[in-house]
Amino acid sequence: MLMTDPATEPHAATEPDAVTIDPDAPQYNATLVRRIDQHESLAYVWVRFDGEPTPFEPGQYMTIGVFADGKLTQRPYSVASDPRVARTEGYEFYLRLVQGGTFTPLLWTLPVGHRMRMIGPKGKFVLEPGDDRMHVFISSGTGNAPFVSMMRAQLAAGTPRRAVFLNGVSHVRDLGYVDLIEGWHASGEYPVTFIPTISRPLLSENAGWTGRTGRVESIVGPVVAELGLDPADTVAYLCGNPDMILSAEQTLLGLGFPEDAVKKELYWPKGKEPRGVAGAADAAVVATENADQ
Numbered sequence: 001m002l003m004t005d006p007a008t009e010p011h012a013a014t015e016p017d018a019v020t021i022d023p024d025a026p027q028y029n030a031t032l033v034r035r036i037d038q039h040e041s042l043a044y045v046w047v048r049f050d051g052e053p054t055p056f057e058p059g060q061y062m063t064i065g066v067f068a069d070g071k072l073t074q075r076p077y078s079v080a081s082d083p084r085v086a087r088t089e090g091y092e093f094y095l096r097l098v099q100g101g102t103f104t105p106l107l108w109t110l111p112v113g114h115r116m117r118m119i120g121p122k123g124k125f126v127l128e129p130g131d132d133r134m135h136v137f138i139s140s141g142t143g144n145a146p147f148v149s150m151m152r153a154q155l156a157a158g159t160p161r162r163a164v165f166l167n168g169v170s171h172v173r174d175l176g177y178v179d180l181i182e183g184w185h186a187s188g189e190y191p192v193t194f195i196p197t198i199s200r201p202l203l204s205e206n207a208g209w210t211g212r213t214g215r216v217e218s219i220v221g222p223v224v225a226e227l228g229l230d231p232a233d234t235v236a237y238l239c240g241n242p243d244m245i246l247s248a249e250q251t252l253l254g255l256g257f258p259e260d261a262v263k264k265e266l267y268w269p270k271g272k273e274p275r276g277v278a279g280a281a282d283a284a285v286v287a288t289e290n291a292d293q
């Protein structure tokens with residue numbers, strides 16, 4: 001996986017037009033303490049509260065923002081880290097730069113050490129206590145983040161749960177947390193089967209990929225059948241692109257999963273485009289660049 005050091009590498013983000021980000025607004029209560037770029041439009045970032053961290057449950061999200069031209073610009077992000085490291089490392093997020101977006105192009109310009117506002121947690125997309133069913137985590141793009149937090153926390157508590165982890169992306173280089181999850185599987189530390197899938201296998205940059213192909217929703221049915229997953233003993237968590245979620249949900253319900261065994265976290269309302277996209281021609285290009293799988 002390509003990693004760049006943001007301290008030395010320039011960021012390839014689209015520069016937001018003449019927006020002034022306040023470096024030190026009184027409402028800031030946190031700091032961007034670390035950043036690892038996977039490539040020019042995917043990054044792992046860590047934000048730490050100046051004071052005591054707020055407790056959260058794995059699967060919940062925080063809202064982070066900065067003041068830009070005097071206005072607080074903020075967005076919600078699933079936490080990817082274990083709550084136990086909030087005081088030391090901060091809250092880890094796995095982010096995509098959305099071309100034509102409002103907040104992410106600003107975030108991409110922030111140096112490590114920049115102050116921010118962070119509030120939360122919020123959300124009900126969490127594990128059920130003591131749930132010993134098979135857990136199927138289904139994600140597109142950065143929708144894998146809450147599952148990483150859930151698994152890190154379960155592992156730290158010594159209670160890893162049987163899991164199948166599906167993640168769909170467009171390009172091999174977009175796959176995140178691969179070493180972590182494959183490492184858990186290889187060591188047997190966490191009983192997880194990792195099933196990444198690439199939706200555009202014919203692109204030259206994906207040459208050599210020998211894993212699954214197609215959008216993640218298209219492999220849900222086959223994976224359930226191949227692994228012999230019993231709807232009565234399985235709980236599914238779906239996170240990311242709304243079209244993926246609604247399609248995968250239909251598949252699972254059709255296979256006999258009870259409605260309350262299919263849990264969902266939509267990263268944006270179905271059919272919504274980034275706010276900064278102006279003309280229709282531009283919108284088509286931007287939609288391709290932003291496609292998370």
Ligand SMILES: Cc1cc2nc3c(=O)[nH]c(=O)nc-3n(C[C@H](O)[C@H](O)[C@H](O)COP(=O)(O)OP(=O)(O)OC[C@H]3O[C@@H](n4cnc5c(N)ncnc54)[C@H](O)[C@@H]3O)c2cc1C
Binds near residue numbers: 077265267273292
């Ligand atoms: C509960 C929740 C948790 C979230 N967690 C994450 C997370 O962990 N990581 C993350 O990258 N995003 C996450 N998001 C999405 C995030 O809040 C923003 O919508 C996203 O960063 C774009 O913000 P923006 O201001 O740059 O774009 P905006 O101007 O707000 O444009 C939003 C549009 O960008 C597109 N978009 C939004 N998110 C993505 C994405 N991840 N990949 C591709 N296209 C996208 C959609 O078309 C959406 O309608 C989450 C959203 C919700 C509701």
